[in-house]
Amino acid sequence: MRVCIDCECLLLAESLRLFLGSSATTRKDCDFIVSDRATKGSKPVFVIDSNSPYLKVPFNKETLLNTLGEFYSAMQISGKIQSSELTSLERRVGDLVDKFKSDLIRIIKDEYEK
Template identity: 30%
Template sequence: MKIALECKDLILEKTLEIALKDFLVLKKDCDFLVCDEKINSQKPQFIINKKSNFLSHPFNIEELLNALNDFNISLQSIAYKIAMREKKLMNQKCEAILEQLRQESHEKIDAIFDLYKTELKNLIKEENNNA
């Protein structure tokens, strides 16, 4: 679990720095942000405030770690589901391309076979006419 902090409340941020020191990384490297209000970011956000669904004041370290772990597990689950859906779509696309290639190959082989069959018939007719 890699976390970055971005809190307007400096006391909360300092408290979180101490409590989460083993999990803190740069914002660009984090799995998610811990904030005290919603911010404009592409990263998932774990929000801590009085109205938060994730964690509200007051809380203890154990509650914080449990809530963060639950959030992280949810993110991983969502990422896994997205990856599986993408994999399924890619497999379907690959199967469609493979089927198209099979069909085109069969058509080309059939066309070549028909051409050789026609040429062979013509050669046999010529041979019979010359005999």
């Protein structure tokens, strides 16, 4: 889980950096954005504020990490992580597996059609 922190509140932003540690990254490399306001963009946004459906202030580290983990899992299940975010290796392996699968199906069909 890679998270971009984009908060207007400096105290919240710094708290998130401390809590998230190495999970915090740039907007370009993140899976989703954690913010204190709703923003538009290509990445999903996890909003933390008093009216948020996800997490309200105040919160502790454990609650934050659990809630972010649930949000990330829900994103994965619903397919919100775009295939464009796959690494080159993942894409190449996926293409190879797809080719193998189609070749295998073709061989099996050819064998049964004899």
